[in-house]
Amino acid sequence: MPGAVLVAVVALGAAPAPAPKAPPQRIASLNLTADEVLVEILPVERLVAVTAASDDVGTSNIVGRVPPSVARFRKADLERLVALSADLVVVSEYTDPDFLYLLERSGLRYHRMEGMRSLAGNRQAILDLGTAVGARAGAEKLVARYDAVLADLARRLDGVTRPRVMYWASGMTAGGDTAIGALIESAGARNVGAEIGVAGIGNVGAERAFVADPDVVLIGVWPGARKSLVEHPLLSRLRAVREGRVVEMPTELLVTLSQHAADASWYLASVLHPDRVPRSRP
Amino acid sequence: MSAARRRRVVLGLALALPVVMLVAVAAGSVPLPLRGVLGSLLHGLGLGIGGALPPSSETILWVVRLPRVLLAAVVGGGLAVVGATLQSVFRNPLADSGLLGVGAGAALGAVAAVRLGWAGTTFLALPLAAFAGAMAAVLVLYALSQALGGGTLHGLLLTGISVSALAAAGTSMLLVATEEFRVKTVLFWLAGGLDGRGWVHLRIGGLVMLGGCLVLLASARVLDVLSLGDEEAAALGLPVHSARLGLLALAALVAGAATAAAGSVPFVGLVAPHALRPVAGSLGRHLLPAAFLGGALLVVLADLGTRVISPNVDLPLGSVTAFVGAPYFLLALRHADARR
Numbered sequence: 001m002p003g004a005v006l007v008a009v010v011a012l013g014a015a016p017a018p019a020p021k022a023p024p025q026r027i028a029s030l031n032l033t034a035d036e037v038l039v040e041i042l043p044v045e046r047l048v049a050v051t052a053a054s055d056d057v058g059t060s061n062i063v064g065r066v067p068p069s070v071a072r073f074r075k076a077d078l079e080r081l082v083a084l085s086a087d088l089v090v091v092s093e094y095t096d097p098d099f100l101y102l103l104e105r106s107g108l109r110y111h112r113m114e115g116m117r118s119l120a121g122n123r124q125a126i127l128d129l130g131t132a133v134g135a136r137a138g139a140e141k142l143v144a145r146y147d148a149v150l151a152d153l154a155r156r157l158d159g160v161t162r163p164r165v166m167y168w169a170s171g172m173t174a175g176g177d178t179a180i181g182a183l184i185e186s187a188g189a190r191n192v193g194a195e196i197g198v199a200g201i202g203n204v205g206a207e208r209a210f211v212a213d214p215d216v217v218l219i220g221v222w223p224g225a226r227k228s229l230v231e232h233p234l235l236s237r238l239r240a241v242r243e244g245r246v247v248e249m250p251t252e253l254l255v256t257l258s259q260h261a262a263d264a265s266w267y268l269a270s271v272l273h274p275d276r277v278p279r280s281r282p
Numbered sequence: 283m284s285a286a287r288r289r290r291v292v293l294g295l296a297l298a299l300p301v302v303m304l305v306a307v308a309a310g311s312v313p314l315p316l317r318g319v320l321g322s323l324l325h326g327l328g329l330g331i332g333g334a335l336p337p338s339s340e341t342i343l344w345v346v347r348l349p350r351v352l353l354a355a356v357v358g359g360g361l362a363v364v365g366a367t368l369q370s371v372f373r374n375p376l377a378d379s380g381l382l383g384v385g386a387g388a389a390l391g392a393v394a395a396v397r398l399g400w401a402g403t404t405f406l407a408l409p410l411a412a413f414a415g416a417m418a419a420v421l422v423l424y425a426l427s428q429a430l431g432g433g434t435l436h437g438l439l440l441t442g443i444s445v446s447a448l449a450a451a452g453t454s455m456l457l458v459a460t461e462e463f464r465v466k467t468v469l470f471w472l473a474g475g476l477d478g479r480g481w482v483h484l485r486i487g488g489l490v491m492l493g494g495c496l497v498l499l500a501s502a503r504v505l506d507v508l509s510l511g512d513e514e515a516a517a518l519g520l521p522v523h524s525a526r527l528g529l530l531a532l533a534a535l536v537a538g539a540a541t542a543a544a545g546s547v548p549f550v551g552l553v554a555p556h557a558l559r560p561v562a563g564s565l566g567r568h569l570l571p572a573a574f575l576g577g578a579l580l581v582v583l584a585d586l587g588t589r590v591i592s593p594n595v596d597l598p599l600g601s602v603t604a605f606v607g608a609p610y611f612l613l614a615l616r617h618a619d620a621r622r
Contacts, residue, residue: 075477076477076478077311078342078345078346078478079310079311079312079342079346079347080311080312082312082338082341082342082345082346083312083338083339083342085338093402094402094464094467096401096402096408096467096478097401097402097403097404097405097406097407098405098406098408098409098478098479098480098483099477099478100405101405101480101482102345102346102478102480105345105480105481106341106345106346107341171458172461200461201461202459202461203458203459
C-alpha cells in the first residue's frame with residue numbers, strides 16, 4: 001500500500017509534502033519587544049528566557065507578568081542560551097551579526113525581529129514573530145486589537161489641526177522612518193524632525209531645534225530630561241517650553257515597539273487632543 | 283640576570299599559561315567541570331583519551347569558550363610583543379602601539395562601520411573596518427612623517443600623536459552623529475572585549491598576529507642592534523631606516539589585528555614588557571618570548587575576570603587591564619623613587 005501511494009505521487013509528478021516543522025517549545029527572547037509580544041501569545045512554560053528589562057518599571061509594559069522561574073538576560077549570553085537548550089532565540093534587528101554567527105555555529109535557531117520603524121512595520125513584526133513561534137492565531141488577535149485602537153484613533157482625529165511636535169533627547173530627535181516619528185504622526189501631529197530633514201534618530205542640536213519652533217516638545221520620563229530642557233540657555237526660550245507645552249511621555253510607552261505602540265499613540269493623542277481623545281479608551 | 287633564572291621565568295610562564303587557559307575555558311556564566319573540560323580537550327585533540335562532555339557543555343566549550351580564550355592569549359601576546367618592540371625601536375620604555383595611531387585609527391574605522399550601518403548587518407564588518415582604520419592611520423603616519431620629518435624617530439613620534447588626535451576627533455564627530463542605539467555597540471568595542479568572538483575571528487586575526495609575532499621574534503637581533511642607537515647600528519652595518527620601518531610596519535600589523543579583534547585593550551603592551559624586563563633582560567631575543575607569554579597570561583586572566591566578576595554585565599576587557607595596569611605603574615613609580 002505505501003508503495004502504491006509512492007507510485008501514485010511519482011506518477012502525478014509531485015514531491016511528497018515535507019512534514020510540518022514542530023513549533024519551538026523553549027523560546028528565549030533577547031529583546032523587550034519580543035518579551036512583550038510573547039508573554040501575550042504563548043503559555044509561559046514555553047518561555048525559557050526574557051530580558052531583565054522586562055522587570056524594569058518605566059521601561060517595560062509587562063512588569064510582573066513573567067514568573068521568576070523564567071531566566072532573565074541582561075546581555076546576549078550565548079553560553080546560558082546553550083545551557084538552557086533554547087530551540088528558538090528571538091533577537092532584534094540590531095543584534096550583532098558576529099553574535100548571530102556564533103548562535104548558528106552553536107546549533108541554535110534564531111528569529112530576527114525587524115522593520116519596526118512604522119506602525120505597519122510593528123504590526124508585521126508581531127505577525128512574523130507569531131508565525132516563528134507557532135502562535136500565529138495569538139499574534140493575529142493582538143494585531144486585531146492594535147488595528148482597532150489605531151482605527152478608532154484615526155476616526156477621532158479626522159480633520160483635526162495637527163500641532164508640530166518635536167521629540168528631544170539630549171540633542172537628538174526622531175526624523176522620518178522612525179518609530180517615534182510614526183508615534184507622533186499617528187497621535188494627530190506633525191513630526192518636526194522629519195520636516196527639517198532629519199533621517200532616523202539623529203542629531204538636531206539646540207540651535208536648529210530653536211529655529212524649528214515646534215508647538216510641542218516631546219520627551220521621555222527619565223531623570224534630568226525636563227531639567228535639561230528648561231534649564232538650557234536656548235531651549236528654555238523655545239515657545240513650546242515657555243508656554244508649558246512639554247509632553248513627558250511614560251518611557252515604557254515612548255520606546256515600545258510591540259502591540260503597546262497603539263496604546264502609546266492613544267496616550268499621546270489624548271494629551272495633544274484632549275477634546276477628541278479621552279485618556280482611557282472607552 | 284643569570285641565564286638560569288631567565289630560563290626559569292620563561293618556563294614558569296610557559297607552564298602557567300596553559301593552566302590558566304584551562305581554568306579560563308572552564309569558568310564562565312555556565313561553569314564546566316575542570317576534569318571534564320580537560321577530558322573533552324584531550325579527546326577533541328584526537329589523543330585517544332578523555333571523553334566528551336554533555337552536548338550543551340561541548341557546544342559551550344568548543345564553540346564559545348575555547349576560541350575566545352585562545353584569541354585572548356594571542357591578542358595579549360601580540361600586544362605585549364608589539365609593546366616590547368616599540369620600546370626598543372623608540373628606546374623609550376613607555377612606547378606602545380598608541381604612538382603609531384593604531385588604536386585611534388581602529389576606533390575611527392569601527393565607528394565609521396557602525397555609523398554607516400555595516401556593523402549591524404554584515405558579519406565581521408566591525409573588526410575588518412577597525413583593521414582597515416588602523417592600517418590607514420599607520421599609512422598616513424608614514425606618509426606624513428616622510429614628508430615632514432624625513433622619517434626620524436622624533437618626527438614619527440610627533441606625527442603619531444597628531445594622527446591619533448585627528449583620528450580621535452573624527453571618532454568623536456561620528457559618535458555625536460550616531461543614533462543612540464548604535465552608540466552602545468561602539469562603546470563596547472572602544473572599551474575592549476572578546477564577547478561574540480569565535481573560531482573565524484581567531485583564524486583571521488590569529489594568523490596575522492601570530493605570523494607577525496613570529497617575524498618579530500625572528501627579527502629580535504635586529505631589534506637589539508637598533509636599540510644601541512642609530513649611529514652604532516649603522517656602524518654595525520644595519521640599514522637603520524629600512525630596518526626600523528620594517529619593524530614598525532610589523533608592529534602596526536599585529537597591533538591593528540589585535541585591536542580589530544578585541545577593541546581597545548590598554549596597558550598590556552606596557553605592563554608585560556615592563557614587568558618582565560628585570561627578569562628576562564632587555565635583549566629582544568629574551569624579552570619578546572617572555573613578553574608574549576606574559577601578555578597572553580594577562581589578557582586571558584583579564585578576560586576571565588570580565589566573565590566571572592559580573593556574569594550579568596558586560597565588563598569591558600579594557601577596563602580590567604587598565605585596573606591592573608594603572609596601579610602597577612604607580613607601584614613601579616613608587617618603587618623607582620624609593621631606589622633613588
